[in-house]
Amino acid sequence: MTQKLSLQETYAxxxxxxxxxxxxxxxxxxxxxxxDAEV
Structure with missing residues (x-):
C-alpha cells in the first residue's frame, strides 16, 4: 500500500x-x- 503525503505534510x-x-x-x-480538483 502506497501512502501519499497529506497537503499539510507537502506544503507546511x-x-x-x-x-x-x-x-x-x-x-x-x-x-x-x-x-481530483477538490480538497
Whole structure:
C-alpha cells in the first residue's frame, strides 16, 4: 500500500497547528488530501 503525503505534510511540514500541524507531536495531526480538483 502506497501512502501519499497529506497537503499539510507537502506544503507546511513545520506547521505546529494543534489541529493539522504535522510538526505538533501533541496535536491531532488531521490530514487532508486532494481528490481530483477538490480538497
Amino acid at each position: 511540514p513545520h506547521n505546529a497547528c494543534f489541529g493539522c500541524g504535522p510538526a505538533n507531536s501533541k496535536g491531532l495531526r488531521i490530514r487532508s488530501f486532494a481528490q
